[in-house]
Amino acid sequence: MHYITKGACLGLSFALTVGFSSGATAQDNTDFLQQCPVRAPLFVTTDLDPIDELAPEAIGVRADAADIDSETTLASFTGNVQVQLNQQFLLTEQATVNQQSGNINASGATQFTDGYVQVSSDNFRLNSGDNRAYLAGAKYQLRDTGAHGTAELLSISPEQVLLAGSTFTTCPTDQPAWQLSADEISLSEDEAWGEAWHAKFELFGVPVLYVPYINFPITDERKSGFLFPTVRSSQKNGFEFEIPYYINIAPNQDATITPRYMAERGLQLQGEYRALTEGGSGQINVAYLDNDDSLANDDSRYLWRVEHQQRWSPSWRSYVNILDTSDDDYLNDFGSEFAGRADAQLYRHARVDYHSEHAQVMLRAEDFEILGDYRSPYRTAPQLTTLFDWQTLSALELNLFSELTHFRNQDNSNDYATRFHIEPAVKLAFEEPAYDFLSELRYSYSYYDQAAISTQDNPMLSENPSRTVPQFRIRGRLNLERDFAWGDASYQQVLQPQIQYLYVPYRDQSAIGIYDSTLMQDDYQGLFRARRFSGLDRIADANQITVGASTSIFNENARELLRFSAGQIYYFDDSQVSLFGEESQIANDRSDLAFETRFRFNNRLYLNAAMQYDMEQNNTRKSQTAVEYRVDERNLIQFSHRQVTNILNDDIEQLGLQAVYQVKANWQVASNWFYDLEQKRTNDALLALQYNDCCWAIRVSAYRRINRNLELQATDPMNQQPEFDNGVSVQFIIKGLGSDNSNLFDLIEQSLFGYRHPFYLSN
Secondary structure (H helix, E strand, O other), rough: OOOEEEEOOOOOOOOOOOOOOOHHHHHHHHHHHHHHOOOOOOOOOOOOOOOOHHHHHOOEEEEEEEEEEOOOOOEEEEEEEEEEEEEEEEEEEEEEEEEEOOOOOEEEEEEEEEHHHHHHHHEEEEOOOOOEEEEEEEEEEOOOOOOEEEEEEEEEEOOEEEEEEEEEEEOOOOOOOEEEEEEEEEEEOOEEEEEEEHHHEEEOOOOEEEEEEEEEOOOOOOOEOOOOEEEEOHHHHHEEEOOOOOEEEEEOOEEEEEEEEOOOEEEEEEEEEEEHHHHEEEEEEEEEOOOOOOOOOOOOOOEEEEEEEEEOOOOEEEEEEEEOOOOOOHHHHHEEEEEEOOEEEEEEEEEEEEEEEEEEEEEEEEEEEOOOOOOOEEEEEEEEEEEEEEOOOOOOEEEEEEEEEEEEEEOOOOOOOEEEEEEEEEEEEEEEOOOEEEEEEHHHHEEEEEEOOOOOOOOOOOOOOEEEEEEEEEEEEEEEEEEEEOOOOOOOEEEEEEEEEEEEEEOOOOOOOOOOEEEEEOOHHHHHOOEEEEOOOOOOOOOOOOOOOOEEEEOOOOEEEEEEEEEEEEEEOOOOOOOOHHOOOOOOOOOOOEEEEEEEEOOEEEEEEEEEEEEEOOOEEEEEEEEEEEEEEEEEEEEEEEEEEEEEOOOEEEEEEEEEEEOOEEEEEEEEEEEEEEEEOEEEEEEEEEEOOOOOEEEEEEEEEEEEHHHHHHHHHOOOOOEEEEEEEEEEEOOOHHHHHHOOOOHOOOOOOOOOOOOOOOO
16 A cells, blocks of 8 residues: 655655775786675665655655554554655564654664665664654665674764764675774765774774774775885885875875885885876875985985876977986885886986977987996987978878987086987888888988087097988888688788898098997897987998898787797998997998797797897807796786896896786785896895785785895995895785775886886787
8 A cells, every 4th residue: 555645844865875995906806806795785675666656855655554543643554664755765564654743663673775875773763853864773784885884873864874883894794804893983975984983993803903083985085094004124124114194185186195114224204296187197206214324324315206297289298207316226225116126227308299290399308317336428408309201292201300409418517519410311112911112311410519528538529520421221021921721720821021221331420429329239120220329429331231031820810829030130341330349340241140939829828039149159149038827917927038148248147937826716926036047146036925805915025136236336346245135024905994906916016127028919
């Protein structure tokens, strides 16, 4: 039967909008997320039958039986009672409605839902006078997130839900690993965070922490507060403890302040500021230690970084990335997410770019800071480059490149030079499915102003040298295909042989200083470059032919399974132009033979290898090999080997292992190990174990790595005995009280020899 009352208009809304952030673990590992159980609702609401003709703010009731007293204005309902107010429903076996006051009372087991929260209680009472409903002996659950708990008394008003003698947890099980137990918990539909007073934090039923007040997230919205602390111990830093404090400044701005206590060094303060702008984003990072207790001096040690990218219009863009440290050993001692411990330099640059259909303009400032006792390179401050191109015919292209650069010595402000370079070019290119062809002619002119450089220190240099160099290159490639079958599968093989002739006449460039030029790699792709040196201070003479070929095999889904490339340069004349010594000259009749191969055994197993083999000396100059088994982007095992001969009269040969693997549903292990075969020692080792479930995670890691003490190498270069740093770290993560990044992949990325993805097969 239906009963509709319009006499009592209640301005009461039970709507409680809640959500919950499941943290980075659920986002980073889909397999793990699927293993988290989904908490069943407290009761099924699909059987609810809304009363469509019910007017707003009116109370509607369904029941098996009703007893209406017209004198007392009381209506009693029994048997499968359903009370509806707007989109809020009360289910019980017995309820009384006062038509005059609008009060509702229900005794016995009751169920309440408003679409966002479900509540099961021993009774229900609605007091329309203070616009609040009361439910005693309540169990509640948030619909969207599964967060749940109990309350001795739960009261609901339009602005707030109060839980007295209550608990709160996001663990999906009935026996949660953690929960908050508080005298009072407050949740509001207009706030993203809940509040608790006189709260105990319980782990596995044992109280471990008491706080008189705490707030916690119930949606994904950000709010200021402490994040997860980290505890470490290392040989260099001693016991470490850091706890970040997050500051939500505005919807487009936030900051994090992190005190980091190191027993051997002191208290370091770290700060991060992030901002989003219209068409861009920026970030500022600062770390400062006033006095390092582990050093004899009392100098402060710091790191600061500024990064900002901005798109001003479809044609204009800018980018800034500046990183600076107080000393060469800062990264080795403290580490940073912005630079690796093995980095030999800090790169800083700022640029403004303009792009249009026929023009590209770039204004750039660039700086390299070499770590260690080495000669500082010149900084570019600034550099203006332009490139104009015109497509005159379908295959003919004209372009004009120019560059104006000012170089300044980082250590000596009186040591500077300016270079002007202009280079017109004409290209004739054809590209068809079966072949492509390129022919280009360039003519470059360079002028230098080196008047500020001391000719006494550099007797070969002149004040205003100039240089003109023509260049001719012609290259052709064929694209050959064949289909074949192997077993029951069909495949396609593509063979791409190519040949290139390059001619650049010799020009004496010894009167020009070296400001931004260095020798580039001679891998397979590098064999077909038009220049041997980066920058413009040295343009090597060349009279040579490069021959190479690459072949690939594709399956019937056009997925590349195999690629093999080999090439070599044949010199008709010796190349006389060098950089700092004769070793960069070419006196052989051919280059090293360069090989590259990449092989996809299946969707998970890959092989990558590259080698440069000296045909004259019959030995391997450079080689690197990596075999990787990859379940997904964050679960993999990689074995690697690399070898380089005659680097500063020394050889390098190294074995490596990097792995991050989820061995079971809740267990993940990470390992990083690099062994020096020449020195017979381990340079870098890491082992981490993590237990991870839907409620909490714990991570334990230990490392041993070589200590790159650059200051010691500068003062005592004959000391060849390496130092090592050992350390352990423990992190305990509670999910549901803030975001976290509990995947172990970041550990091997930040190690001394960070993970690299060496596979570039198409698709």
